[in-house]
Amino acid sequence: MDAADSARRAQLLASVPSYRLCIGCGACSATCSAGQFTQFNIRRIHTAFNCGQTDTLAEQLDSCMLCGKCMLVCPRGVNLRSLIIRMRQLLAN
């Protein structure tokens, strides 16, 4: 947790407020189109982002195809596509 960037997390929460609702059920990862080809796992990405382990995150995020299935299965209504786009932007800066 030492590497965690709380400011960056706060920025993410500010632009994607629904992210607070995530209960970590993993439905998004189970249905993910990219996850069927690769190790891409949104739940793991969330954890890594929150813990500040961002070395390979940008690369992982690039494999998302933004198809939106995750949003339709999310039981909490988290805006996952927005989350991924915003995370990409935050990591690029």
Added chain:
Amino acid sequence: MFSLFVIPFCIGVVLLFAISAMKYVRWIRQFDKRQQVVIRHNIWSWRFLPAIWEAFREGLLHWRITRHHFLLGYMHRSLAFGWFLLIVVGAVQAILACPDGHPFYVAIFFNFFEPRSEHIVAFARSQTYAHVMDALLLYVLSGLTLAAFKKVWSRPLGMRQTTRHNLVDRVAKFCLWCIFPLRLLAEGATSAIYHNGGFLVTSLGSLMNAMGLDNEIFEYHLWVLYSLALGAFFTLMPFTRYMHIFTEVFLIYFRRLGLHDTARKDGYTLFELSACSRCGICIDGCPISNPLGINNIQGVYLLQNIRNKDLWKQSVNIAENCLVCGRCSTDCPVQIDLETIRRQVRSKDKAPIDKASGYQYLKSVHAFNAVGRVGYFGGCMSHLTPGITEAMEAIFRAAGQDYWYMDKERTICCGRPLLQQGFLQQAEELRHRNSELIARSGVTMLITSCPICYQSFTKEYHLNIPVMHHSEYIARMLQEGRIHAERSALRVTYHDPCELGRGCGIYTPPREVIQAAATLVPTRHEQEQSLCCGINLGNTVISNGQQGMIRDRAYQNLTEPKPDMVATACPMCKKALARGGETPVRDIAEIIAAQLTPAQ
């Protein structure tokens, strides 16, 4: 034939033409290279003929606005066509009355110079011309009255919301609104002294005389004010929304030449930005406006923000909050391609992927040998609605169709969701992968259940095989008698998916399919006017709750006639609407599959 008061008008005209010409030359130079080739190729063709007709129909008669709402169309037409005729008939009148020639401003201030100048002579039917000019002025004034009424109460003119204009626009509008009443008053005052003019101004002149006004003093001041209003309006025109008056004509011509918006902002986009009259028709239909009540992101504001470069950053936020349902582009009387312009703004801050990462993993997908079969592409969303894919497989079997379900196990997205968000290069990568798979498999036709994929395959991919949405395919199978469905007693309403209806213009096949198996009941918002289901991949801003509000409106419209079932032709719309209430929601493929009967 000169008087000092004509100077503001003359300066205004010179500035208007000089500034407009400079702008147009600058924009034409900024055309994309490929667009320039298209212009050179098509410029000497017959295409200018339909362009002239369209420019007349839309620029002057405002046909599309009239179809939207009759009174609103009348208002725009009376101002545009009425003023145009005033200029044309005025010019003819001046030519006939001045056999020795005349300076150009005489046509505009004809009633002032007519009794004063010996160069102006009486000609055959001169009084008829005066009456015609008065009738035209009355026509323009009737439109102006409606415009003023609309400012107070816009509902009777078919507009729930009107545009909030910026300061320069409002000043220009004030000048425009002053022009015609001032013209009437100035001509009336002249008529009070010299008894010239047609039925309208002579009546006004008599009234002014009867009121005992000192018309000798009034008259000149009124002509000065009229000239000032004209001069101010013409000077402001190139910097305001009134630039659309000329620009729309150019835009129509360029469109007829075969130009369109490209991935990046170019000269054509600049013409479109200025061709927007900010009429605000795009606001009312927008699902973000009604029911969400967010009224600052619609097409009119997007274009305004792009034009005003100071707000460039803000235009990104404005561009993001849109469902890309296509309603605004359908309603737009200038037919501006708002979706592509939004995409241009959205793609500004989206970095291209590093070639080394990204979608390299898709190379592991190998093509299947399916030579001679038809390819079925369910699409990502169909994986969440197995009922649709199972129904399609049942239909294929019933039709005796040899098919290959190309994304049965794993789906490579068609790329449109990325494209809509402005990730152009990433979308291209996915298109490339899918195209390769389709080409290598050797399928003879591609059928898809997802309207998003369908729009992508037909518009963005360059496949050399026919592509069909499953509604078209089922309709054809029914028509050819390859499948048979038994009609049930169900009453069904149909929801037009945005991507299939407004996006691809497919309205009839799904309805034919429903009618083969059930009774189709109409709703209040059909076809081009259909409502968005709320869950849409175009928007990343609105919340789940806001999506629900949009869906509720669509659901309410669909269940109003109390149907037994709601039908749609899109897996995502099905998912969205199913959450709206008790009425079952089915895809048209499921409805047919349930009613399939063996061939007689």
